[in-house]
Amino acid sequence: MARDLALPPESFEEILVWLNSDRDVAASMYLQLRDDLTKIFTMNRCSDPEWLTDETFDRVGKKVVVLRQTYKGDPRLYFYGVARNLIREDLKKVKTQASLEDIEHRAQDIEFKEETADLREECLQTCLEELSAEKRDLILNYYAKEKQAKIDHRAELAKRLNTSVETLRVRVHRIRNSLEKCIEQCLDRKAPRK
Amino acid sequence: MNDETSVTDALLRQYLLGNVDDEQRQRIESLFLIDSFMRERVLGTEQDLIEDYLEDSLTPTDKERFLSHFAQTPKQQRKLRITKSIKDWAVSEASSTQPIPAKATDGSGIRAWPWKKSVVVPVALAIIVAIVVAAVWLNKRNKRLAIEQELAQLNTPVSLREVPPQMTSRDLTPGTVRSSQQEIEIKKGNDIRIVELRLPWVQTEHYSRYQAEVLRVGGDESFAIRDLPAENNGQYAVRLRLPAHFLHRGHYLIRLSGITAGGSLGPTEEYAFTIAE
Numbered sequence: 001m002a003r004d005l006a007l008p009p010e011s012f013e014e015i016l017v018w019l020n021s022d023r024d025v026a027a028s029m030y031l032q033l034r035d036d037l038t039k040i041f042t043m044n045r046c047s048d049p050e051w052l053t054d055e056t057f058d059r060v061g062k063k064v065v066v067l068r069q070t071y072k073g074d075p076r077l078y079f080y081g082v083a084r085n086l087i088r089e090d091l092k093k094v095k096t097q098a099s100l101e102d103i104e105h106r107a108q109d110i111e112f113k114e115e116t117a118d119l120r121e122e123c124l125q126t127c128l129e130e131l132s133a134e135k136r137d138l139i140l141n142y143y144a145k146e147k148q149a150k151i152d153h154r155a156e157l158a159k160r161l162n163t164s165v166e167t168l169r170v171r172v173h174r175i176r177n178s179l180e181k182c183i184e185q186c187l188d189r190k191a192p193r194k
Numbered sequence: 195m196n197d198e199t200s201v202t203d204a205l206l207r208q209y210l211l212g213n214v215d216d217e218q219r220q221r222i223e224s225l226f227l228i229d230s231f232m233r234e235r236v237l238g239t240e241q242d243l244i245e246d247y248l249e250d251s252l253t254p255t256d257k258e259r260f261l262s263h264f265a266q267t268p269k270q271q272r273k274l275r276i277t278k279s280i281k282d283w284a285v286s287e288a289s290s291t292q293p294i295p296a297k298a299t300d301g302s303g304i305r306a307w308p309w310k311k312s313v314v315v316p317v318a319l320a321i322i323v324a325i326v327v328a329a330v331w332l333n334k335r336n337k338r339l340a341i342e343q344e345l346a347q348l349n350t351p352v353s354l355r356e357v358p359p360q361m362t363s364r365d366l367t368p369g370t371v372r373s374s375q376q377e378i379e380i381k382k383g384n385d386i387r388i389v390e391l392r393l394p395w396v397q398t399e400h401y402s403r404y405q406a407e408v409l410r411v412g413g414d415e416s417f418a419i420r421d422l423p424a425e426n427n428g429q430y431a432v433r434l435r436l437p438a439h440f441l442h443r444g445h446y447l448i449r450l451s452g453i454t455a456g457g458s459l460g461p462t463e464e465y466a467f468t469i470a471e
Contacts, residue, residue, distance in 0.1 A: 076227045143284030162337040169238045
């Protein structure tokens with residue numbers, strides 16, 4: 001959905017100052033907060049997470065000068081309060097829901113999109129080459145087993161690396177996340193959306 | 195019990211499937227926004243759920259809920275396809291590189307072995323010793339790599355900007371201005387995950403990056419953490435974070451050095467502290 005209003009530069013600056021007095025820290029907090037809010041809207045099954053994230057920043061931007069003086073606590077929680085209101089408004093608007101048949105049908109689409117499988121494979125190989133050998137081995141080992149066997153396998157892998165299964169999962173998640181982003185960018189480059 | 199520890203993986207799973215009440219949802223989402231460790235946990239649990247779906251391990255009800263939450267938007271569908279391709283690659287790669295299992299023997303091979311027992315036994319023993327030594331060395335190396343990786347991760351500029359839970363912070367005094375009575379003692383409780391040490395840099399010359407070398411007095415290993423930034427919040431200092439499991443009862447020494455423009459180490463300050471459990 002197109003937006004009528006963008007966040008005015010002065011509001012954006014005020015938000016940065018409110019998030020943190022160090023501009024570099026504030027900039028990285030701002031980007032993280034955008035990602036996190038979009039994720040929260042997505043997890044709440046909102047209709048347009050990116051638009052709602054923009055709207056959250058717009059609403060906060062209109063009050064930020066006063067908020068900086070009056071609000072006590074972590075500013076990110078204030079953003080969350082605004083986001084909660086938007087989630088309620090959005091859920092009221094979205095009345096129509098996909099039937100289970102529709103969803104299953106979509107899930108089948110996921111499995112049978114053979115026409116893009118080759119491209120995905122090509123991008124996967126390109127991005128794997130960009131990983132260090134150590135990271136590639138870790139991903140390979142982590143996902144080597146499936147179902148019940150993977151539980152013991154991952155416990156053994158964690159033991160071998162002298163870490164906990166939880167820490168191992170977080171470490172693999174970070175690597176996989178960067179791998180996925182690389183694959184997404186590669187797919188965008190090779191098969192741009194119309 | 196603090197907020198974070200009371201959120202179990204099972205609860206996170208239910209949250210991701212849209213199966214929690216509003217109060218729990220708000221608690222999890224608030225932590226997701228302000229606590230980087232919780233963010234990682236939520237995303238890790240989401241990944242487990244996606245894996246379970248791809249392996250067809252979800253119950254029909256969970257599968258239904260999963261599809262309505264994770265296969266709705268084109269972006270989510272793409273993420274599922276990508277995760278599936280990573281998993282498929284790992285499984286097929288692992289199965290093609292696994293050693294072929296040894297076949298059961300009827301003993302005929304041994305009977306046909308031409309060497310005498312007096313030669314075979316010492317050779318076999320030597321091979322076993324070599325394998326054990328290599329395994330011990332590899333294990334030690336893997337442990338060291340894991341610690342080095344964790345130390346580097348904890349001390350990136352981005353990580354240092356965050357304030358994780360279960361962290362204790364202490365100020366150390368440089369050796370050049372410390373008297374013998376001033377060594378800091380740190381009690382490592384079960385609730386502490388990270389120990390943050392603030393190392394004031396009292397030398398006149400400042401550097402853009404520093405290296406800290408941590409060693410346990412009497413131990414045979416030291417760990418170097420490079421590219422640490424300095425801060426000037428009233429006092430010029432470098433912050434260093436160490437995982438609590440890395441520290442054991444005893445005396446520790448930190449050598450902090452400035453890294454020159456050419457990449458070599460400049461002057462060094464020493465800091466000492468004691469861990470009491």
